[in-house]
Amino acid sequence: KNQVEQSPQSLIILEGKNCTLQCNYTVSPFSNLRWYKQDTGRGPVSLTIMTFSENTKSNGRYTATLDADTKQSSLHITASQLSDSASYICVVSPILTGGGNKLTFGTGTQLKVEL
Amino acid sequence: ETGVTQTPRHLVMGMTNKKSLKCEQHLGHNAMYWYKQSAKKPLELMFVYNFKEQTENNSVPSRFSPECPNSSHLFLHLHTLQPEDSALYLCASSQERGVYYNEQFFGPGTRLTVL
Numbered sequence: 001k002n003q004v005e006q007s008p009q010s011l012i013i014l015e016g017k018n019c020t021l022q023c024n025y026t027v028s029p030f031s032n033l034r035w036y037k038q039d040t041g042r043g044p045v046s047l048t049i050m051t052f053s054e055n056t057k058s059n060g061r062y063t064a065t066l067d068a069d070t071k072q073s074s075l076h077i078t079a080s081q082l083s084d085s086a087s088y089i090c091v092v093s094p095i096l097t098g099g100g101n102k103l104t105f106g107t108g109t110q111l112k113v114e115l
Numbered sequence: 116e117t118g119v120t121q122t123p124r125h126l127v128m129g130m131t132n133k134k135s136l137k138c139e140q141h142l143g144h145n146a147m148y149w150y151k152q153s154a155k156k157p158l159e160l161m162f163v164y165n166f167k168e169q170t171e172n173n174s175v176p177s178r179f180s181p182e183c184p185n186s187s188h189l190f191l192h193l194h195t196l197q198p199e200d201s202a203l204y205l206c207a208s209s210q211e212r213g214v215y216y217n218e219q220f221f222g223p224g225t226r227l228t229v230l
Contacts, residue, residue, distance in 0.1 A: 004157075034218070043205050043221030044158075045117060089158075102171075103219070105157040 002027040004106035006090050012112045017080055021109045023073040023090030035064050035075045036089040038108070044089055047075070080113045087111070118142040119222035121206050127228045128196065136191040136225045138206030147189040148219065149181060150205040158205065164189060196229045203227075 004025045013019050025033070032051045036044035048057040048064040050073075056065050061078045077084055087108040094102065119140045128134050140147065149161040163171035164183040178200075180192040189206055203226050207219040 032218075036221075041203070041224070041226060043117065043119070043121075043207075043223045045221070046218065049218055102160065107155065107157050 002092070002094060002104045004090050004092050004104050006088075006106040006109050008109060009107070010110040010112070012114060013080055015080060015082060015113050015115055018076065018078050019080060019111065021075045021077075021088050021090075021111070023075070023106060025071050025073070025090070025092045025104070027092040027094050027104050028071070029095045030068075031093045031095045033064075033066055033073050033093070034091045035062070035073075036091060038087045038089060040086070047088075077111075082113050082115070085111060085113045117220045117222065119206060119208055119220050121204075121222035121225050123225060124223065125226045125228075127230065128193070129230050130196060130198070132196075133192070133194040135193065136204055136206075136227075138189040138191075138222055140187055140189075140206075140208035140220070140222075142208055142210075142220060144208035144210045144220070145186050146209045147183060147186070148207040148209075149179075149189065149191050150207065150221075152203040152205055152224070162191075193227075196227075198229050201227055201229045 007022045034049040035047045038044040047062050050057045050066045052068045063076045066073045087110050089108040090106040092104045122137045145166050147164045150158045152158050160173050161175045162181045167183050178195050182190040203224045205224045206222040209219045
């Protein structure tokens with residue numbers, strides 16, 4: 001069964017500090033992996049997307065890494081800001097013959113940035 | 116703004132009511148989705164439409180009835196819901212082509228409360 005597991009489940013850090021969120025998946029073969037940011041009560045917004053051949057992708061203070069051999073990804077946030085407080089969701093898209101739309105979502109890491 | 120809008124943003128309804136959720140995408144995509152997001156659970160795919168045709172029904176109860184009149188609009192008709200149906204309902208769209216196929220863009224969601 002395809003699964004995506006994220007850790008930690010929740011995290012509190014001080015403003016200005018860095019943090020790293022983890023994602024382990026069992027989806028295979030997979031097409032791409034994305035990280036989404038979801039503010040409370042809002043829809044998820046894409047931060048990064050990587051194919052299986054890419055091992056790093058940056059978007060401002062967000063840097064995602066991917067190790068397709070160990071089936072692990074991480075999202076590193078640099079110099080955190082209060083506005084980074086949100087849920088971060090790892091999403092894996094499988095390769096499906098004939099196309100397809102099925103994504104496998106993690107439960108997310110709830111990040112809170114405090115003063 | 117992601118180019119996907121949803122109305123209403125909040126909805127409170129009784130178990131005997133009938134209501135509809137609306138989603139519109141302004142991105143020229145050809146696939147649209149309904150998801151249910153409950154607290155501390157991964158997003159659950161409900162329905163998928165490709166080129167207005169329903170291609171996925173993820174064992175959703177018949178009290179949820181989707182409608183896709185064209186590639187830009189998607190509705191979710193609700194009737195005789197249960198309190199456990201209270202959740203955030205998210206609409207998404209994607210373009211089924213290219214390396215980053217299936218990159219889904221989400222709307223802000225409708226927060227539904229069933230009394």
